[in-house]
Amino acid sequence: MPHIDNFRVEERDIPELLDGRILCQNLFISLESGFRNWMDEGSGDEILPAMPIGEPVMGLTLSRVLESRNPLYRAGDLLMARFAWEEFTVTDAGDFISPLTDVKHPLNYYLGVLGDTGLSAYFGLTDYGDIKPGETVLVSAAAGAVGSIAGQIAKLYGARTVGISSTAAKCQRLISDLGYDAALDRTVADLDKAMTIACPDGVDVYFDNVGGPMLQTVLNHINEEARILLCGSVATYNNPLPQPGPNNLFQLTTRHAHMHGFMTHLQLARYDEARTVLAGWIEEGHLVVHEHRLQGIENVARAFCDLFAGVNFGKTIVVL
Amino acid sequence: MPHIDNFRVEERDIPELLDGRILCQNLFISLESGFRNWMDEGSGDEILPAMPIGEPVMGLTLSRVLESRNPLYRAGDLLMARFAWEEFTVTDAGDFISPLTDVKHPLNYYLGVLGDTGLSAYFGLTDYGDIKPGETVLVSAAAGAVGSIAGQIAKLYGARTVGISSTAAKCQRLISDLGYDAALDRTVADLDKAMTIACPDGVDVYFDNVGGPMLQTVLNHINEEARILLCGSVATYNNPLPQPGPNNLFQLTTRHAHMHGFMTHLQLARYDEARTVLAGWIEEGHLVVHEHRLQGIENVARAFCDLFAGVNFGKTIVVL
Numbered sequence: 001m002p003h004i005d006n007f008r009v010e011e012r013d014i015p016e017l018l019d020g021r022i023l024c025q026n027l028f029i030s031l032e033s034g035f036r037n038w039m040d041e042g043s044g045d046e047i048l049p050a051m052p053i054g055e056p057v058m059g060l061t062l063s064r065v066l067e068s069r070n071p072l073y074r075a076g077d078l079l080m081a082r083f084a085w086e087e088f089t090v091t092d093a094g095d096f097i098s099p100l101t102d103v104k105h106p107l108n109y110y111l112g113v114l115g116d117t118g119l120s121a122y123f124g125l126t127d128y129g130d131i132k133p134g135e136t137v138l139v140s141a142a143a144g145a146v147g148s149i150a151g152q153i154a155k156l157y158g159a160r161t162v163g164i165s166s167t168a169a170k171c172q173r174l175i176s177d178l179g180y181d182a183a184l185d186r187t188v189a190d191l192d193k194a195m196t197i198a199c200p201d202g203v204d205v206y207f208d209n210v211g212g213p214m215l216q217t218v219l220n221h222i223n224e225e226a227r228i229l230l231c232g233s234v235a236t237y238n239n240p241l242p243q244p245g246p247n248n249l250f251q252l253t254t255r256h257a258h259m260h261g262f263m264t265h266l267q268l269a270r271y272d273e274a275r276t277v278l279a280g281w282i283e284e285g286h287l288v289v290h291e292h293r294l295q296g297i298e299n300v301a302r303a304f305c306d307l308f309a310g311v312n313f314g315k316t317i318v319v320l
Numbered sequence: 321m322p323h324i325d326n327f328r329v330e331e332r333d334i335p336e337l338l339d340g341r342i343l344c345q346n347l348f349i350s351l352e353s354g355f356r357n358w359m360d361e362g363s364g365d366e367i368l369p370a371m372p373i374g375e376p377v378m379g380l381t382l383s384r385v386l387e388s389r390n391p392l393y394r395a396g397d398l399l400m401a402r403f404a405w406e407e408f409t410v411t412d413a414g415d416f417i418s419p420l421t422d423v424k425h426p427l428n429y430y431l432g433v434l435g436d437t438g439l440s441a442y443f444g445l446t447d448y449g450d451i452k453p454g455e456t457v458l459v460s461a462a463a464g465a466v467g468s469i470a471g472q473i474a475k476l477y478g479a480r481t482v483g484i485s486s487t488a489a490k491c492q493r494l495i496s497d498l499g500y501d502a503a504l505d506r507t508v509a510d511l512d513k514a515m516t517i518a519c520p521d522g523v524d525v526y527f528d529n530v531g532g533p534m535l536q537t538v539l540n541h542i543n544e545e546a547r548i549l550l551c552g553s554v555a556t557y558n559n560p561l562p563q564p565g566p567n568n569l570f571q572l573t574t575r576h577a578h579m580h581g582f583m584t585h586l587q588l589a590r591y592d593e594a595r596t597v598l599a600g601w602i603e604e605g606h607l608v609v610h611e612h613r614l615q616g617i618e619n620v621a622r623a624f625c626d627l628f629a630g631v632n633f634g635k636t637i638v639v640l
Contacts, residue, residue: 047574211570230573245565250531252581253550254367259579261572 001238001308002036007057007301015090022073024063024081024089029300030111031316032060032145033307036237056084057300062100062111063089078103080110085300087320098268105279112315113149113282113289114275120264121150122274124207124229125157128260133158135204136223140164140214142174142183143290144307145315146231149278150207151180152287159205162198164214166310173313177290186214195221202226210235216246226257238308290314321558321628322356327377327621335410342393344383344401344409349620350431351636352380352465353627356557376404379620382420382431383409398423400430405620407640418588425599432635433469433602433609434595440584441470442594444527444549445477448580453478455524456543460484460534462494462503464627465635466551469598470527471500472607479525482518484534486630493633497610506534515541522546530555536566546577558628610634 017023035058037043044050051058065077070093073079082096083089091097105114112118131137137154141147142163151161151174162182163174171183184191184198195203195217202223208215211233222228236243252259267274281287292312294303300318307316337343355378357363364370371378385397390413393399402416403409411417425434432438451457457474461467462483471481471494482502483494491503504511504518515537522543528535531553542548556563572579587594601607612632614623620638627636 215569216565230569233570233573236570242567244567245536245569247562247564249535249550249565250553250556250581252579253553253583254581256580256582256586258581259572260576261570261574261578262576263573266576 002039002301002305004301004305007304009298014088017067017069017090019069021090021092022065022070023067024079024083024091025066026061026063026083026087026089026320028062028108028111029085029303029318029320030060030062030115031300031303031307031318032116033234033237034232035059036308040240056086057304058082059085059300060111060116061089062107073099078107080115085297087297105275105282108291108293108317108319109279109282109289111317112145112291113278113287115315116264117145117315118149118278119267119271119274120146120231120262121153121207122278123264123267123270124231124260124262125150125153125205126274128227128229128258128262129154129157129205129207130227131157131159131205134160136160136162136199136201137205137207138162138164138184138199138203138218138221139180139207139209140186140218141209141232141234142180143170143178143313144209144234145312146209147207148178148290148314149287150209150231151178152281154205154207155179155181156281156286160201162203164210170310170313177288177313191217192220205229207231208233212236212243213246216248219246219248219251222251222255222257224255224257226255228252228257228259230259230261234308292316294318296320322359322621322625324621324625327624329618334408337387337389337410339389341410341412342385342390343387344399344403344411345386346381346383346403346407346409346640348382348428348431349405349623349638349640350380350382350435351620351623351627351638352436353554353557354552355379356628360560376406377620377624378402379405380431380436381409382427393419398427400435405617407617425595425602428611428613428637428639429599429602429609431637432465432611433598433607435635436584437465437635438469438598439587439591439594440551440582441466441473441527442598443584443587443590444551444580444582445470445473445525446594448547448549448578448582449474449477449525449527450547451477451479451525454480456480456482456519456521457525457527458482458484458504458519458523458538458541459500459527459529460506460538461529461552461554462500463490463498463633464529464554465632467527467529468498468610468634469607470529470551471498472601474525474527475499475501476601476606480521482523484530490630490633497608497633511537512540525549527551528553532556532563533566536568539566539568539571542571542575542577544575544577546575548572548577548579550579550581554628612636614638616640
């Protein structure tokens with residue numbers, strides 16, 4: 001479990017701007033629980049390398065080019081980038097940068113509802129949800145960056161929505177602030193019974209942001225032809241060893257149900273189309289955006305730890 | 321694990337044929353590992369009731385009506401039925417009987433390749449396999465009733481097929497008798513390494529008849545957009561307690577892969593269509609049928625135990 005004492009703020013000089021490089025100012029840092037996966041030594045895989053201990057933490061930023069000695073970029077360009085948690089970045093601009101052009105919406109939206117988290121909710125439900133009006137859609141980490149959008153999209157698609165969260169206060173806000181029809185506190189003594197009460201007609205779609213033991217409980221409540229959308233697995237990111245999976249996966253067979261994993265960054269070609277839909281819903285008042293927003297580089301570590309402590313409601317960002 | 325000593329043969333008088341009932345002669349008994357799930361006390365569920373200990377074992381039969389006092393049936397009618405392991409059955413003919421009309425093929429085919437097992441292979445691969453030519457299809461329990469058909473269908477759909485079995489001798493027969501391109505002995509010391517060798521390009525489709533630990537190993541070999549078809553779970557049927565699931569289910573997310581459970585009996589309306597296709601393949605010599613065939617009521621228990629001992633090659637039936 002990441003703790004604020006695992007991090008420190010260091011001051012360093014900005015490196016010289018050699019030929020081929022760009023100097024960027026990082027305007028926002030987007031906090032993503034998934035990055036926990038590459039924080040252990042030896043945790044590199046085919047997706048990302050492990051972050052070297054003692055070096056700046058790798059993350060996601062929205063940045064502006066201040067000075068460019070690279071023909072592909074000009075001063076003033078906006079970028080979504082996999083930069084470190086730092087105020088300024090000098091880089092030779094590899095393939096971990098995606099230019100942000102044709103900006104029509106508030107910049108902070110591009111980290112949340114119009115960024116990977118909002119788009120994950122959109123692509124997951126749109127591509128694999130197949131929601132029929134009146135079906136029950138259950139969302140875990142329902143107050144999180146992805147869940148807070150997923151619940152609202154499912155509602156727009158005609159579902160009865162049920163959100164899972166970690167405190168009674170957040171459960172109350174799921175209903176009042178995010179329009180969930182019902183909420184489920186995952187810390188109750190008898191989770192299975194609480195799920196029966198919250199989902200009396202069973203679960204048709206489970207939008208899973210947490211993985212871990214919750215999936216096993218949900219599998220006992222799925223309806224025939226249920227769809228389980230595996231988006232994230234925050235419950236397992238901090239475990240040093242792999243944890244056993246659900247012991248009732250055979251429920252998928254007896255319920256002839258379906259489980260879909262998906263990675264949003266593979267849908268890059270459809271980002272514009274999805275952003276148009278999502279922005280339209282925001283403008284029409286059908287989709288509200290919540291942010292857990294902190295200020296200043298000294299609060300990035302706290303913002304990251306908040307993700308795992310369940311403190312955030314909506315997308316967690318730091319404004320630099 | 322079922323053992324032959326758990327069963328005994330008893331002689332009883334055939335009950336009186338009351339009004340509304342039919343007397344049937346059971347011609348074949350089809351052995352199905354899945355029925356193990358309802359052999360424990362208290363194991364009844366929404367699919368089937370538990371079998372009472374000490375009473376005749378419930379199974380699947382192909383039967384002929386000898387005498388009818390029920391207006392829905394006539395002497396000579398052929399039935400697929402969920403009757404007990406017995407030579408003659410008297411019943412009031414509930415919804416566990418499906419008339420077998422328009423018989424065009426050898427009767428034994430209706431228990432295997434044209435019955436639930438062959439149709440499982442067909443519907444699973446046809447509805448969810450989405451096989452592109454040259455893709456790798458891996459089949460567990462590849463010599464079994466379902467697997468022996470699944471491997472051949474996958475081949476017909478253009479795949480490179482790899483079968484998993486439990487002995488070197490059966491692995492050899494997978495290639496020579498069933499046309500698999502490669503075979504994998506699941507008892508080898510380093511299964512993961514053997515899978516890398518048998519599936520050098522990874523796994524695009526996994527047709528899973530066994531569940532259990534094998535799925536965890538396979539998940540480490542799946543390609544992007546892989547499809548995992550959950551047909552059976554013979555590895556878990558004998559466990560008194562639920563066993564932990566794969567600890568790497570998150571591979572589905574990082575590979576944006578898909579898992580589909582399916583139950584063939586729900587496709588009843590499409591049985592005729594599927595049987596026409598399968599029978600056509602048999603007639604053209606593209607699909608060969610293997611049977612593990614025993615004779616006589618006294619050998620039914622042995623035939624059932626053979627399923628779990630890995631003795632069978634192809635569909636296991638008893639001819640009465």
